[in-house]
Amino acid sequence: MLILKSNDIKSSEITDYDVYQDRRRFMKNAAGIGIAGVSGLPIVEALAKGTASPYSTSEKPTEYEAITEYCNFYEFGTGKSDPAKNAHSLVTSPWNVVVEGECEKPGKYSLEDLLKPMNIEERVYRFRCVEGWSMVIPWMGFQLSDLIKRMQPTSKAKYVYFETLLDPEHMPGQKRAVLDWPYVEGLRMDEAMNPLTLMGTGIYGKDLLNQNGAPLRLVVPWKYGFKSIKSIARIRFLETQPVNSWQKANKHEYGFFSNVNPNVSHPRWSQRKERRIGQFRKIKTQMFNGYGEQVASLYSGMDLKKYF
Secondary structure: OOOOOHHHOOHHHOOOHHHHHHHHHHHHHHHHHOHHHOOOOOHHHHHOOOOOOOOOOOOOOOOHHHHHHOOOOHHHOOOOOHHHHHHHHOOOOOOEEEEEEOEOOOEEEEHHHHHOOOOOEEEEEEEEOOOOEEEEEEEEEEEHHHHHHHHOEOOOOOEEEEEEOOOOOOOHHHHOOOOOOOOEEEEEHHHHHOOOOEEEEEEOOEEOOHHHOOOOEEEOOOEOHHHOOOOEEEEEEEOOOOOOHHHHHOOOOOOOOOEOOOOOOEOOEOOOEEEEOOOOOOEEOOHHHHOHHHHHHHHOOOOOOOOO
């Protein structure tokens, strides 16, 4: 699998958004004659159908450079620029994902085996970080529900657990006790099965860079960004609710659900407003990051201030 490293891409080679849109339109028109399968394209682009997703926002995506250079990935450092500087050490090929727990198809799957049957598509999602900044990102990926169905969870499976690769040699941030490594996350099964929930494989038509969570990450657009675990190496189907990494670190500040909710302030700052990277003015934060129509019913009757 072709994984582009941050130092492989020059500023002059970064696709302008308008050019990128023209290329996507070209791919859409050419899809009928199989041009997306031409050799030499990244996997995410070669498999993409080039069609617009009904789940995408119409907002203009954040610049590619900002998405790839301003990141949270503590495995490579706690500064926003640290991942882009340090993530080149991560080895992403070959890559395996262990699937286990309450399912009929456990095992160790190569990334290629996981991707081959999946319908990889492009979706432009709002992405909100708990610190108050946000982006609009053109993701490439496939619905997590498709992977779950393939693994055939049993009736006992109520939650899906995810675990990042544990590799301190190539992920130097794991040598520091910033968090309890490896990084872990979880979703309730109905959240995982929601059609908005994506397994991300790329951005802007390119395979994910290491600092963005290569080669496989979770994207849950109505939740804060830390819920979107990166570089996934293990998936487990559980009967009981797992404790995620930030809950372990500080359960008073970070809950299991982690839904974007402007009415629930972080103990150290308000969540009522956010600032798009690349813009100066702050904007009002939307409930569920603007995806309430698709996901509010998942939390009907719940006290979202208690279950934050």
